[in-house]
Amino acid sequence: MHIAFIGLGNMGAPMAHNLLRAGRTVSVFDLSASAMESLHSAGARAASSALAAVREADVVVTMLPADRHVRELYLGEQGILAHATGNALFIDCSTIAADAAREVAAAAAERGLAMIDAPVSGGTAGAAAGTLTFIVGGETAALERARPVLEQMGKNIFHAGGPGAGQVAKICNNMLLGILMAGTSEALNLGVAHGLDPKVLSEIMAKSSGRNWALELYNPWPGVMDNVPASRDYVGGFGSSLMLKDLGLAQQAAQSAQAATPLGSLARQLYQLHTQQGHGQQDFSSILRLFQQKS
Ligand code: NAD
Known part of the structure; x- marks a missing residue:
């Protein structure tokens, strides 16, 4: 073959x-x-x-x-x-x-x-x-x-x-992933702004009810985890511009089915802002930087 x-x-x-x-x-x-x-x-x-x-x-x-x-x-x-x-x-x-x-x-x-x-x-x-x-x-x-x-x-x-059903399922998954990555970044930034160690906070949340894939396997905070884009200056991985594309596809799909996706819509806006600020080529976990700017 x-x-x-x-x-x-x-x-x-x-x-x-x-x-x-x-x-x-x-x-x-x-x-x-x-x-x-x-x-x-x-x-x-x-x-x-x-x-x-x-x-x-x-x-x-x-x-x-x-x-x-x-x-x-x-x-x-x-x-x-x-x-x-x-x-x-x-x-x-x-x-x-x-x-x-x-x-x-x-x-x-x-x-x-x-x-x-x-x-x-x-x-x-x-x-x-x-x-x-x-x-x-x-x-x-x-x-x-x-x-x-x-x-x-x-x-x-x-x-x-x-035909197309694989794409629908994938877009549902990635909408959830975008929401989870933004939420995980927001939570980590809040804890660190209060003086917590991001690694310790990640361990706590990973064994608590906030656990999720972004936190446990793809942590956005640099240095918390080896071998993830956050620990190599967000190089490689899944580009923020690609995540923005997927969140846009989710919004299109939501519109055509008249489904409510307020969190997906917000996540799309966050990635839009992040990409406009020049981070489109960086891995999508770099959304953390959007939150860090204020702290
Ligand atoms: P990428 O931008 O790294 O790679 C795309 C490649 O396609 C580039 O090398 C580009 O030169 C090539 N290309 C574009 N047009 C071409 C053409 N006409 N002929 C030949 N080559 C062409 O993207 P990626 O991260 O590899 O993602 C690819 C797809 O997989 C995207 O749809 C993305 O959403 C999806 N995806 C990515 C990840 C991830 O973690 N990176 C995970 C799951 C799904």
């Missing part, structure tokens, strides 16, 4: 490395040449374009930033759907709007091609360790074809429903 992997950023690169480690034949493509270098030296074929990567692939995995990148890659003038082999399976792992995922899946179906949306949870650490959670939308038969490939990059695979 020949796999094409397109989009080798913070998430895509470690995911593609895991496919290579599992012995897969992988062709890679990214707009950034430097992103391709480490995959090439690990044994991937460096394709000259997305089309070249896809042309002979049985399975195509894409891991791109947002709707417009996915639409352009799949449906644009040089779109990959139009140039795929007859039986190729497409797995889009990007987090995008459910509507965009459905549009691309419908275009694939028109050409008789199978496609699933398979956004992920677990962060860059999960991508590197091969322990990602895949949240899949699409037909069961397509998911079963994808399963052996997904299992080499992740630990948990959930089938949320038909």
